[in-house]
Amino acid sequence: MLRTRQGWPCSRALLFLLLLLSLCVPDVRAIDLNIDDEQSIKDAASTAAYGMMTHYHGNETGQIPGKLPDTWWEGGAMFMTLIQYWYFTGDTTYNDEVSVGMQWQSGDGDYMPTNWSTYLGNDDQVFWGLAAMTAAELQYPEVDDGYSWLSLAQGVFNTQVDRWDSSTCDGGLRWQIYAYEAGYDMKNTISNGGLFQLSARLARYTNNDTYADWAEKIFDWAASTPLINNSTWNVADSTNIEDDCTSQGNNQWSYNYGTILSGAAYMYAYTNGTAKTKWQNAVNGLVNVTLDTFFPAKYDYVMSEICEPNEVCNNNEILFKGLTSAWLAFASVLVPSTSSQILPKLQSSAEAAAEACTGNSNNTCGVRWYTRTWDGWSGLEEQMSALSVFSSNLITTKDSTPVTSTTGGNSTSNPASGTNDKNAQGQTSPAVTTGDRAGAGVLTAVFALGWLGMMIWLVI
Numbered sequence: 285m286l287r288t289r290q291g292w293p294c295s296r297a298l299l300f301l302l303l304l305l306s307l308c309v310p311d312v313r314a315i316d317l318n319i320d321d322e323q324s325i326k327d328a329a330s331t332a333a334y335g336m337m338t339h340y341h342g343n344e345t346g347q348i349p350g351k352l353p354d355t356w357w358e359g360g361a362m363f364m365t366l367i368q369y370w371y372f373t374g375d376t377t378y379n380d381e382v383s384v385g386m387q388w389q390s391g392d393g394d395y396m397p398t399n400w401s402t403y404l405g406n407d408d409q410v411f412w413g414l415a416a417m418t419a420a421e422l423q424y425p426e427v428d429d430g431y432s433w434l435s436l437a438q439g440v441f442n443t444q445v446d447r448w449d450s451s452t453c454d455g456g457l458r459w460q461i462y463a464y465e466a467g468y469d470m471k472n473t474i475s476n477g478g479l480f481q482l483s484a485r486l487a488r489y490t491n492n493d494t495y496a497d498w499a500e501k502i503f504d505w506a507a508s509t510p511l512i513n514n515s516t517w518n519v520a521d522s523t524n525i526e527d528d529c530t531s532q533g534n535n536q537w538s539y540n541y542g543t544i545l546s547g548a549a550y551m552y553a554y555t556n557g558t559a560k561t562k563w564q565n566a567v568n569g570l571v572n573v574t575l576d577t578f579f580p581a582k583y584d585y586v587m588s589e590i591c592e593p594n595e596v597c598n599n600n601e602i603l604f605k606g607l608t609s610a611w612l613a614f615a616s617v618l619v620p621s622t623s624s625q626i627l628p629k630l631q632s633s634a635e636a637a638a639e640a641c642t643g644n645s646n647n648t649c650g651v652r653w654y655t656r657t658w659d660g661w662s663g664l665e666e667q668m669s670a671l672s673v674f675s676s677n678l679i680t681t682k683d684s685t686p687v688t689s690t691t692g693g694n695s696t697s698n699p700a701s702g703t704n705d706k707n708a709q710g711q712t713s714p715a716v717t718t719g720d721r722a723g724a725g726v727l728t729a730v731f732a733l734g735w736l737g738m739m740i741w742l743v744i
Contacts (some may be wrong), residue, residue: 350385414442
């Protein structure tokens with residue numbers, strides 16, 4: 285028998301070497317997910333939720349409840365995801381964080397907290413309103429000494445419809461609330477789509493046609509611009525008031541499709557007669573394009589964003605898949621005819637996501653699910669999207685139809701919520717003239733020369 289220098293048989297040396305390697309190589313086991321087993325899906329969701337909450341510090345001493353580093357809107361998205369997680373799994377582990385954070389950031393009952401309101405966009409605010417609406421529809425526990433979930437959603441609605449801007453492009457919400465913010469001249473899909481979805485959900489929950497009228501108004505306006513093409517069902521990202529909303533930023537993002545699809549599904553569930561046909565057509569068209577675009581055959585129908593192949597997604601964009609997963613799941617319940625299209629795509633995506641959650645020896649999830657292995661990315665957003673697609677696959681395990689005020693919903697209504705918040709009204713901007721630009725240029729030059737002179741004086 286051959287031996288090593290130390291006199292060991294080669295077979296023993298090989299075994300010893302393999303043992304050493306096993307101690308050095310990290311454990312790369314994926315999340316164990318059986319898509320046909322309810323408990324397996326719940327366990328996968330629990331693992332992803334735990335990973336997500338390791339990035340949240342708002343429950344620590346000296347930190348701000350509900351606030352995430354470098355972003356405000358993502359807190360609303362995170363709490364919405366956790367409410368859905370609680371609803372599908374029954375796990376109350378994170379309920380205190382959700383309740384405290386959502387009340388802490390509620391402002392004057394409309395999610396315009398003074399600490400952040402001076403730089404918020406309409407899309408930022410509406411995500412918190414959608415989180416509150418989710419809490420009302422899924423019967424999430426109310427906070428005894430706080431605002432009701434329904435009233436918070438109504439507060440967001442009231443402040444946003446007051447900003448409806450008919451002075452440009454015959455209507456629409458601007459992206460930003462205040463004139464000094466970059467993007468104030470844009471009207472984008474997620475701001476208008478978010479308000480459309482919120483209006484449709486309020487209409488269904490309260491059975492109040494005022495909300496339905498606004499939902500229809502927003503959708504019809506968007507369909508009169510490049511934002512929504514109601515024949516091809518292309519959904520653009522944005523348009524600009526400087527050319528009377530004739531141009532389009534045609535970046536394709538899943539959450540733009542998802543928010544419009546969700547609103548149309550709620551309107552379908554709310555309306556009857558010819559109106560129902562209108563919304564059925566919208567749902568069908570949007571489902572087809574959404575699934576074709578974001579669940580491509582080349583990735584075995586696993587969900588992906590356009591930024592993923594080149595690894596250029598920012599934190600916001602990493603979230604989009606998770607948001608859209610949940611909206612698709614509930615659309616499959618509100619419009620049952622779509623379930624046979626939607627559910628297999630959510631299942632294939634969840635299976636791939638579970639295989640890709642192998643990072644850092646602790647099931648850290650990455651951005652790209654279709655690789656079915658960890659891509660080296662990690663963060664709160666990666667965990668949130670994986671959590672959402674896992675939870676969404678529990679949609680068939682119970683009657684998941686969102687409740688209304690007449691089918692079990694007991695969140696207190698306050699139709700006037702937010703109407704007295706002057707800070708939430710935003711401001712309009714006078715037209716910028718050539719003289720304004722010239723004056724600004726002169727002031728800039730004077731300031732620059734003054735600063736340069738001061739620096740020279742300090743050096744001397």
